Amino acid sequence: MSTVSVVIPCYKYGHFLADCVSSVLDEQDGVDVRVLIIDDASPDDSAKTALKLAAADSRIQVRVHESNKGHIATYNEGLLEWADGDYVALLSADDRLVPGALVRAADLLDAHPEAGFAYGRPLRFQHGGPLPKARTQGTGSVVYPGHWWLERRFREGTGCITSPEVVVRTSLQREVGGYDPELPHAGDIEMWMRLAARADVGYVRGADQAFYRVHGNNMSTTDFGGQLDDLRQRLVAFDSVLAKCADQLPQAEQLADTVHTRLARYALRRAYRAYDRGRTDIVPVDDLVAFAAECRPGFTSLPEYQALYRRRRIGAGLMPYLQPLVWSAVVDRGREWLWWQSWKRRGI
Template structure:
């Protein structure tokens, strides 16, 4: 079995750090290293990190005296990684049992795969990590060619991938390089697009990780103001096609497709806001009309058909009572 390096960047998530680290250290991988980088936390995280490292020699610590920002931690982890595979796991998230072995088994079998991902389980606030039914080592998976993966993002204007489930081939991560500091909220989208230039992507048909939703994490903050998330997505797409993506044979077409997908996503987000009587709908519509003026005349119905959650979208359109379930991502 191959080796895996895991980075846990942390800032004031001491209340979640132990559970996150335990979910890594309990994985059935013989050759595993864990690096915890603390960014000058003030909540007792350092004591938790030291306790974790004391009881397990596979754990390394980098305890900063000043906060250098999250990108510094991400990129230091990339420099540190030397194993076959690499995972960035935020301190408030967790892995499910067997996740690393399943991902490694597929990448061992499929040398062209740049990274793998699976499904996630969601928990809220300070809820404990739930019991996950044991899953087999060898699970069904689907291979996406890199260009098709990029095109699907462009068509939808969003990634529907649980970040904590992504295990990357380290050699590919090294070629792709660092997280970009100019993308503070969509740096992951940019990296995933760049990774897809270097191989295929394996989508595992199983739960691989858990995502904790709470008031302090940045994804919750962005979801609370949907237009900001969409604008950050647009920034990531433009950055990608300005740099590495510009050398793709059909980059001009894909760039236009991404603008269209983001505009149509903004349009249906606005519709969702109107149905729920939430503020921000007009801002979303203005963004949609600016990126794709024809949406002011013709509702982009085709976008709904491209989304994997089509049925819920149509329920929203016809006035389904459970509107919370159909909130546009």
């Protein structure tokens, strides 16, 4: 029977702990599981709750920080200092696993020693709302070549994993090291890519693997300034992978050009969409353009920049009224060019 070490970092989430731990210990028949709860000096009763859970189940250990160390240091403490099972999972105290998730991931990794980690589909749910119905019967699995999977992340310029749905081979986790403290908001995607640079990637098909809670305290940002920060963090994360994994990535220069172009296009798209939606007063358009310039010399040749240029010529006040007539440069450059020429002839 495979052994799985589950690290549960907790900061002010004591009221979620019992449900989180139950999803690990009571709903994962078929694997030998141990749990470490690390309370990062929570000001509430999180530590007391954790200790109470540990007193009732010998499979649970607890560490309580006297001072707050932050989430990255807490993650690394559990993953690198404590975990000793065949596999390791990192599960936030406000999330939970789907029944059987650890068994499905462990079975995949047992069958494919070339795979460094396994993940599946997470289910997002709103804080305060009911859990969505989860699929618990898998339809098989697939193992992607690590470099192919990594290249796809660079092409897309974004990740495809939230975090609680991942189970990592412990030996590989120790080989690649811990989360980077320089990447507080993009450390997850950087970690998955570092793992993929050294091993193949398994995916559980058919079944859902974890529940990811969405609420105001999630570290991801949705405000417009936060979206720019997200792009900056992603840029640093991708560049970090290229620097740390240079020996494993002979195509590093090509990957860098690919992701820099993709991130520049994301930034410019957000900039021109601000004109379409009448939000140029709250969207940092100039900063987004500056970011695109930082990412890619010659960014003005990108179709998204041309779309932005046209909208700037029309003006922020008029653009929201004309937006339904505009064809995005990304979707159809030719039709937007014809549209622009027709307005240009009218003296706009």
